[in-house]
Amino acid sequence: MFSLKLFFNKESATRARQILIVLILYFLSFSLQALENKRVFKVLSFVGVCEYRLSGDEWKVLSAGEAVYEDSEVRVNGKDDYLELELEDSLRIKLIGPTTLHIKEILRYDFSGNKSTLLSLNSGKIFARVKNISKRIFKIETETAVVTVKGTRFFISFFPEEGGELIVTEGVVEVDAPLNLFKPFKVREGQMFKIPASATESILPVMQASRELIVQYDKEYREISNISPQKPEKLQPESKSNLPSLPSLTAVFPFLLELGENAGKILNFSLGTQKIGKDIYGMFIFTPALNLGNIFLALYLPFYFLKDDNVFSNTNHLLYNTNDWNFSSLDDVFADIVSKIYSLEFRxxxxxxxxxxxxxxxxxxxxxxxxxxxxxxxxxxxxxxxxxxxxxxxxxxxxxxxxxxxxxxxxxxxxxxxxxxxxxxxxxxxxxxxxxxxxxxxxxxxxxxxxxxxxxxxxxxxxxxxxxxxxxxxxxxxxxxxxxxxxxxxxxxxxxxxxxxxxxxxxxxxxxxxxxxxxxxxxxxxxxxxxxxxxxxxxxxxxYNLNNIYHGVESEVGFNFTDIARFGISYTHFFNFGENLQNNFLNSLHIEATLYKSFIKKVYFTVSYDRNNFSLDDLFFNFTGGGSLITFEVFYQLVDRLYLGVNYRKFFEGTSGSEVNEKDLYGLRMEVSF
Structure with a gap:
């Protein structure tokens, strides 16, 4: 009689686990792909490195045909780079680098029954071609102006503290302002409007744009004037060569070129050392990734081993995460497969x-x-x-x-x-x-x-x-x-x-x-x-015992320079009315700082500090004491696609005296992506 025990014996365990992993991942990938929603922007063409992220997640490199969803941030990094996006054949926008854009709404019903698409231009340049479709409205907002169109072609730019300009090459664009700082007006074909840098800046009148300026952004201007717009021919993605100061990985390893344009989505790994407990382990983590339209799947395949470890031995006991790979029972198979998912996302x-x-x-x-x-x-x-x-x-x-x-x-x-x-x-x-x-x-x-x-x-x-x-x-x-x-x-x-x-x-x-x-x-x-x-x-x-009531106040403040840096600090304190706060340690502190990769491309880092139940003196004389959690990660780019990083984390189980159980993790790692 065939039983689960026989299925998981030593002779068949390896083949069984391979079949289970392949079948489950195959089913997840292609069954979830059927849920794809068509109301998204699609990548038509690009030059250079163009990235996006959702709700504050990590930036990801865009590829041709990829979907970009509502509430996404998109950025085009290089000065001569661009990215073309299309929405249901009704809207095509071209982001001219360096540009950062927030896609706030895609075809959402507003109070008047129209389907509205809203983009927020943080900084940069955009050229848009919009078809006139009933019950659809397209808006682009900046800090000082909101433009609304139904069917037109226009160019818009905006940079904080500098302002921008709006140039209409076909049709009519309506310009409004947040908080009704000025009355709405229209900018017609062949006209331009200077977008103010701040709410206090004077509003200049609409001016006539020169043909040379219009053609600079809309090379089809002479051909489409006074006739209905035609759907532009789709462009193919272009590649751009930026020679680094040191040889790139593809220069050192020419065989990587054979992987093609989408290689950056499928091959990533890191290696180095990691302190776990009292031992320092060697580390190799392979994270293959696959992008399937609305679905992003990345696996996490880690190996931690001591220097004398034989990772190919069936009797190996030195591999730290051996249990992650034994697939010893049905429950363990499920747990082990789940632990191999780095990220499975659907939007x-x-x-x-x-x-x-x-x-x-x-x-x-x-x-x-x-x-x-x-x-x-x-x-x-x-x-x-x-x-x-x-x-x-x-x-x-x-x-x-x-x-x-x-x-x-x-x-x-x-x-x-x-x-x-x-x-x-x-x-x-x-x-x-x-x-x-x-x-x-x-x-x-x-x-x-x-x-x-x-x-x-x-x-x-x-x-x-x-x-x-x-x-x-x-x-x-x-x-x-x-x-x-x-x-x-x-x-x-x-x-x-x-x-x-x-x-x-x-x-x-x-x-x-x-x-x-x-x-x-x-x-x-x-x-x-x-x-x-x-x-x-x-x-x-x-x-009715008022001594059981505690009041707390949390204050948080920080700044977020999009794609440059972010810093935040928050503090919370609980107390009874009439209580001396100097003797009360019911508090918490959180500090976090991030420098993004796009600001200084050679270096990026994240540092955070959390502390619970502490006195003011602890911050100065016992900064890393009980009740604290410290995390930082710093990476430096050695050559193209190759980063060297240091990570560290320390936390405490317990708050004082003999109850404190200190744990710290640190490691040196090299990340490679191609």
Whole structure:
């Protein structure tokens, strides 16, 4: 009789695991591809390195035919580079480098029933060709102007502190301004308008553009004047040679040229050393990637071994992550396959999801889950989580799980936008949220929370944002449905590149705001001890005791120079009324700084520091003490496609004395991508 034991015996285990991996990945790739939504921009042609990212993720290199989704940032880096995008044969835009663009909306219904596409030009130049299709509107916004068209050809540029210009080569473009700084007016074929650099700058009248200036951006101008526009012939991607100061990898290894244009999407690996516990391991990580339209799949195939390790031996015991490759049972097969997924992403106008490492996730306005990360134990332990979101103009649903293999921590939020058909307030939402940790400690108890929340954005003009948010909820565990209450409310927004948030938080009884946060995987058991010290009966009997009420204030401020650098700092402190704050250490601090690759192409880095329950003296005399989490990663480009990097992470399990368990990870790695 054939059984699972026989299936997983030593003689057939290798073949079985190979078949399972291939079949599962094949099924995932091609079944999910059927979900592709056509309302996306497609890459037609390009020159140079053109990149995009979604919702603050890492930048990815674009290739011909690739889809670019709503809420994406796109950038063209080089001065002589360009990128052509097309939307359903109705709109074609050409980004002329260096340019940075945010695709805010794609064919979304507005309050008048039209399908609106909205792009935000942060800096750079764009030439657009728009077909006149009923019930469709196309807009491009800058810091000081918004242009609206239905069928035309035009050029627009804008640079912060310099301003820009609008040149219409066919049709009519309507120009408006955020906050009604000037009355709307029209710019017609052959005319140009100087876009002001700031709201205080004088508005110049519309002028006639010279034919030489028009032809500079629209070489078909003479041919299309006074006739209906024809669909331009599709261009093929071009390549551009930028000779580096040192030989590129393809110059050193000529066989790489045979991989073709899409090689950058399929071959990536890193090697080096990594300290794990008391030992230093050699490291080789292979991360092949595949782009399938709306789907991006990258695998994570790691090997950590000691210097005397024989990685080809069946009796090997020195390979640190041997358990990741043994496929010893059906459950282990699933867990091992999941751990090999570096990133599986799908994006469309309505549905998006990601499976992989979670570095910063907030559910709703963050009453329960804020800034959660599941990579704190890496590479001791790699956890693969998941995030999913369904978003329509009227309703939405989002959720996350910390570990796909075990589903221990789960969060869900459903929300509605009852006024979605109205301008400005159409984005106001009201929702319900809940989270569950099935195994917060070694006991069989679970901890959970539930809340009602709102998010009311008032201003959303790119350069100026303002919104109010808040929520109220309860927490419990096991059969105790309510052991504490809490609420939060605040204001957040931005003024140009400066962002800010001021939030009030309230904790009553066994309620801990920001319960699932960046250090949660370390603090799970300790937090559960606090919640479980209250019972439903004791909380209700003591509900009038004001000593159980704690008030907290969180302040956050920072700046974000798009594609250059980002810095942010936030501080939270909880207290009782009348309490001496100098003797109160219920606080937390988060500092993070990033220098992006596009600013100084030779160097990029990320540094972060988190600290809980500390005194002011600790920051000066015990900066790396208990309760802190320190992470940094720095990479330097040696030659084209080859980076040398250093990474370091230190964290503490416990807060003081003998309870402190210090763990640190550091390594030297070389990353190669081709």
């Amino acid at each position: 469309s106008m309505v549905l998006s999801f990601k499976i992989g490492t979670i570095t910063d996730y907030t559910l709703g306005n963050g009453l329960f889950i804020t800034g959660y990360a599941n990579d704190i134990f890496y590479p001791f332990q790699r956890i693969v989580g998941g995030v999913v979101k369904v978003d329509t103009p009227a309703v939405g649903l989002e959720g996350f799980v910390n570990n796909i293999a075990s589903f221990e921590v789960i969060g869900v939020r459903a929300y509605i936008r009852p006024l979605f058909f109205l301008p400005v307030i159409g984005k106001w939402s009201v929702g319900i949220s809940s989270f569950l940790d099935r195994k917060p400690s070694t006991s069989s108890n679970s901890v959970f929370g539930y809340s009602l929340d709102f998010d009311f954005p008032f201003l959303d003009f790119g350069f100026l944002g303002l919104g109010f948010f808040g929520g109220i909820g309860g927490m419990g565990y096991s059969t105790n449905l309510l052991t504490g209450l809490g609420l939060n409310c605040g204001v957040k927004g931005n003024v140009f590149m400066v962002f800010y948030k001021l939030e009030y938080k309230n904790s009553f009884g066994g309620f801990l705001p920001d319960y699932v946060n960046k250090t949660y995987e370390v603090d799970r058991a300790k937090k559960f001890e606090v919640v479980s010290s209250f019972s439903q009966t004791s909380f209700l009997n003591d509900i």
